[in-house]
Structures are given as structure tokens and as C-alpha cells.
Amino acid sequence: MVNNSDVHADWATEFYPGLVVRGKWHGQCYTLVRKLGVGVTGHVYLAQGQDGYVALKIGLDARAITTEVNVLKQLNKVQEMLGPCLYDVDDYVCLRGSAPFYAMEYIQGENVLDFMKGRSGEWVEVLLSQILTKLAQLHKQGLVFGDLKPANVLVTDKSYHIRLLDVGGVTEMGRAVKEYTEYYDRGYWELGSRRADPQYDLFSVAMMMIVCAYPARVNKVSGKTAAQLKKMVQKSPLLQPYQQMLLRALHGKYVCADDMRSALVKRKKGKLPTRKVVNRKRQLTDRVDLFLVASFVILLSVLYLLGEIF
């Protein structure tokens, strides 16, 4: 394992586009294309594998990488594609030691915040529905995502499917959330603890939607956070249709993600006209049709009579 602090600073220079990373144990080769990002536990690269592109996460801490691998394995068992598919786990021997890495499915897409830029409010519903479906699956496994934030929620380019990245925060229910980002954290907003429960994730979902409406970070008003967030939700035209739902999520009022999803579906149904309204409309249309047919018949009769006279 690479653990020296000098190595830590220089470490990234070991990995550059074109480098072939060969696994010590399985012998798979990956040619680095470009860096995709840097996380707490390592660097992520786009790489060309034997069967196409993969995302390669190369870490410094074998234990942290193993934890992530185990979570990915667990998520891969779930039917809904929660996280990226895990392909390979190995070590890369470089000049400075051995660096643990794993190869996973490369997910091509935009994070949810970039995706929403310039898009209409209808998309909030589409994205919310998908995120809640995924979370419901995860929660049924006894797990909480923990670090839900726009950077970790990708909307795929072709099919507009939601995929969750960065499983470092996935925590067993009942434990303290392992990894979180302050702005999406219930504890930071003084609206609950950091205990891993479904409501923790649902709070972050509501915060993500608030951030879609207000991308610039606002300063928290300590002691008045509930009123502050409520005002933001109520003032945003984008969030206005979802305000009841988002406020309930912020206050931990949903028992589970399915519960919140049902509220979303009901809200949608509420927008559809009721049967009574439909019937009234139908009766009106029938009357108009009758009037038009009668007018046409009268017109024909008048024309016929005129033809007979002249």
C-alpha cells in the first residue's frame, strides 16, 4: 500500500494519459485516457479496457477501496442499477509501491444540477421519481446512501436514467452516516441527526432540488433554518408545484422513499381532471356536436326548399 505523505503528494503524477495500468493479480490491462475526478479515497480515470471504456478508481488506502468495492458488490445484487457495475478489483504495482484499484462501468452523463440548467419544472418530477425508486431499493437492503448531492447523481446521456456514483457514504441503517457533504446534510441544517435512516436521504433529495432552483450557495441562518428553507421552496417557481412534498421531506415526515414517491404520483393524479369534470366536458361536447348536426340538417332542408321553389 502507498502510505507515505510525500508519495501522497506526488502520487497523481504516477498516472497520466496513455499509461497502461496492469493488474498484479488478474493481469487485466487498462490504458488511462483522462482523469474524471478526484474523491476522498482516490482518483478516478476514464480508461480503455479490453472490452471498452471503464472508470478506474485508483486509491491510496486499500481499506477504503475494499470498503467501496464491498458496497458496489452489494449494490450490484439489486435489480435496479443503483451504482456502476463492478468489473475488476486489483493492485497496480508502480515505482512507489502497490496501489489498489477497481474498474467499474463508465457512466456517461451529466450531474443532475448541470442537467437541470435551462430545463423546465416537468423534469423535476421525472428525476425525483427515479431517484426515489432507487433509494427505495437501497433502503430495502438496510442501507442509506448518505452522501447524496448533485455531483453523485448522474443523468445518463442517451436514456435520461439516473445513476448514483460514489458509494463511499453508503451506511448501514442505524449507524452514523459515514460520509456526507455539509450543504446536503440534515445535521448541518439543524433539522435532525446524522443517524442513517431513510429520512436522512430524503432530506438530501429535497436539498438537491432546492440547489437546482438556487445553484448559488446561501448562508445558513442558525436557529431559523426551517423558515429559511421553507421560504426558498415557496418562492421558487421551479419548486412551487412540489412545495408540500419537499417541505415534508425536509422535516422527515415520510416513512420511506416509496411513501414520498406515492405523494409524487398522487400529486400528478391531482393535476388530472376528475371524472366529474371529464363527464361535464363530455356532455358539453355532445351538446355542441348535436347543435352542429341540427344546424347542418336545417341548412340542407332550407337549400332543398329553395331549390323546389325556384
Ligand SMILES: Nc1ncnc2c1ncn2[C@@H]1O[C@H](COP(=O)(O)OP(=O)(O)OP(=O)(O)O)[C@@H](O)[C@H]1O
Ligand atoms: N463510474 C463512473 N463513471 C463516470 N464518472 C465517474 C464514475 N465514478 C466516478 N466518476 C467521476 O469521478 C469523480 C470522483 O468520483 P469519486 O466517487 O471518487 O468521488 P466524489 O464523489 O467526487 O468525491 P468524494 O469522494 O469526495 O465525495 C466523480 O465526481 C465523477 O465525476
